[in-house]
Amino acid sequence: QVQLVESGGGLVQSGASLRLSCTASGGTFSTVTVAWFRQAPGKEREFVAGVTWLGDSTEYEDSVKGRFTISRDNAKNTVYLQMNSLKPEDTAVYYCAARRSRIITRVAAAYDAWGQGTQVTVSS
Secondary structure, three states: OOEEEEEOOEEEEOOOOEEEEEEEEOOOHHHOEEEEEEEOOOOOOEEEEEEOOOOOOEEEOHHHOOOEEEEEEHHHOEEEEEEOOOOHHHOEEEEEEEEOOOOOOOOHHHOOEEOOOEEEEEEO
């Protein structure tokens, strides 16, 4: 079973950038698809971005396209989420998740390993 730990969150102003990291231990990280989800207060958890285990395919939620970039370094067992041009509506707890599949899905229940989350707060 893969264990995931997120880092890199923080408080920034609108227009700033942050890079989140998701580091894995246990299991075989290079054979899992990884996604980032986020959950704002009072809202459901939503898909943000995903990357296949080879890093050859990515998928993004419409509101982050062109601003966020997901990437992975299997040698470091780490997936990154580079977030640029941050907006107040990006404020949420960000979670990384993994599943043993070659397919990215936006359905949270399809992921069987989750990190504890990292808070991202964007002030206006």
